[in-house]
Amino acid sequence: MSIAAVPINAKAVRINSISSPQAFRSGEANSVILDCDFSITPDDELVVVKWFLNDEIQHIYQWIQSRDSRTYSPKIKPYVDETFVVSDHPTRYRALRLLNPPASLSGKYTCSVSSLANEDINSTHLVIYESPSKFEMAVIETDDETLDNIEDGFNISCTAIGVYPEPEIKLYRISSSNDEHSIESKLVTSEIKSNNTTVLSFRSLDGLYSITLNAHIEPTMVNQNDDDDDDNSSNVNDTSLVHDVDDAAAGNIVSPSRERLIWSTKNRNNRTRKASLANIADHYECRMAIPYSHFVEVKRLAVQDEKMLSF
Numbered sequence: 001m002s003i004a005a006v007p008i009n010a011k012a013v014r015i016n017s018i019s020s021p022q023a024f025r026s027g028e029a030n031s032v033i034l035d036c037d038f039s040i041t042p043d044d045e046l047v048v049v050k051w052f053l054n055d056e057i058q059h060i061y062q063w064i065q066s067r068d069s070r071t072y073s074p075k076i077k078p079y080v081d082e083t084f085v086v087s088d089h090p091t092r093y094r095a096l097r098l099l100n101p102p103a104s105l106s107g108k109y110t111c112s113v114s115s116l117a118n119e120d121i122n123s124t125h126l127v128i129y130e131s132p133s134k135f136e137m138a139v140i141e142t143d144d145e146t147l148d149n150i151e152d153g154f155n156i157s158c159t160a161i162g163v164y165p166e167p168e169i170k171l172y173r174i175s176s177s178n179d180e181h182s183i184e185s186k187l188v189t190s191e192i193k194s195n196n197t198t199v200l201s202f203r204s205l206d207g208l209y210s211i212t213l214n215a216h217i218e219p220t221m222v223n224q225n226d227d228d229d230d231d232n233s234s235n236v237n238d239t240s241l242v243h244d245v246d247d248a249a250a251g252n253i254v255s256p257s258r259e260r261l262i263w264s265t266k267n268r269n270n271r272t273r274k275a276s277l278a279n280i281a282d283h284y285e286c287r288m289a290i291p292y293s294h295f296v297e298v299k300r301l302a303v304q305d306e307k308m309l310s311f
Contacts, residue, residue: 012044013039014038015120018034018036018124019034019035019036021124021126023292023293023295024129025129025130026130030099031097031098032126035094035095036113036122046114048065051096053075055110058073061073063093076096076098079102103129105126109123109126130162130163131297132160133162134162135158137158137286137301138156139155139301156214156215158171158286160209160212162208163288165290166209166211168291170213171197172287174188175188194215198213198214200212285299286299286300
């Protein structure tokens with residue numbers, strides 16, 4: 001018995017492209033196509049196309065080209081348009097067309113194309129998301145800590161309920177940058193990362209997620225000299241949400257907390273600056289994002305004079 005050898009320079013099966021990641025709000029995805037464009041040669045034998053969901057061992061779809069045989073898993077079969085074909089006849093059943101897919105079909109989709117010569121794989125993502133039914137941000141109290149004792153720091157909580165798939169949640173501090181060479185200032189955001197920050201997530205019986213971020217905020221240092229302030233401002237990680245202080249000069253409506261921050265910035269060369277800093281609100285922002293989608297929801301608040309303010 002002899003085994004036929006495959007020439008080293010043979011043109012084996014190859015995936016040329018796969019559908020780009022797609023994201024839809026639940027109920028808005030009427031039709032979704034997951035395509036896996038591949039090339040074969042007349043010499044390729046036993047070509048098999050398989051699709052997998054979320055790295056599961058068992059495929060959700062299989063097409064054996066030589067037998068023109070297609071099979072679907074029970075999870076995906078109710079949502080497949082079995083009449084759909086692509087125009088390239090040799091690879092006509094390479095793609096999946098899903099009709100009104102539910103959120104449970106969100107995830108990582110992997111296409112595998114194999115022959116006797118080799119196998120090639122590629123992956124993409126499909127996200128059918130549920131936006132949260134509730135998203136809240138607040139200053140919270142503990143048994144031994146209240147806002148009346150704010151010099152010891154305080155806690156901030158961000159909670160999202162009823163969201164799918166599992167989201168990411170982060171907390172940022174919004175602060176004023178100090179540039180002695182400029183008469184203007186801007187607000188910059190930096191992510192709060194510390195051992196005092198925890199994120200807890202769980203999935204309920206209906207399949208939706210609830211996630212909570214808790215962070216202990218240390219008191220802001222306001223008694224440092226101007227040189228220390230300049231050094232600290234240079235280390236801020238400038239990410240986004242830049243606001244010019246000209247908002248107030250232009251007559252735009254700003255919150256009382258922002259008025260204090262703008263006032264302190266324009267008077268930073270005054271000797272009373274350090275005293276006024278004690279009354280400036282600390283601003284915070286919580287961002288919740290769904291991976292592989294453009295969905296982002298934001299909540300903001302400010303803490304000033306032992307009070308929580310809107311921002």
